[in-house]
Amino acid sequence: MEDQRIILPPRATSFRAVCSACQADQPASRGYLGAIVEGALELDDDRGSVVCQRGHEIELVRETPAAALR
Numbered sequence: 001m002e003d004q005r006i007i008l009p010p011r012a013t014s015f016r017a018v019c020s021a022c023q024a025d026q027p028a029s030r031g032y033l034g035a036i037v038e039g040a041l042e043l044d045d046d047r048g049s050v051v052c053q054r055g056h057e058i059e060l061v062r063e064t065p066a067a068a069l070r
């Protein structure tokens with residue numbers, strides 16, 4: 001399994017995403033249910049990480065304002 005990474009918009013402090021490792025691990029009939037991971041990143045932080053319910057680590061990366069202007 002490759003490392004997972006979530007890119008957060010410059011002003012986002014919390015997010016909801018799907019852990020693809022969990023999603024791959026469960027029946028397709030469940031869809032995204034059970035694979036949702038929620039977390040938060042302080043505005044001042046450029047990087048962080050979150051661990052999903054099943055222990056997969058997901059890297060958080062803050063998108064820079066410059067990148068958002070493109």
Ligand SMILES: [Zn+2]
Nearest residue numbers: 019022052056
């Ligand atoms: Zn997971």
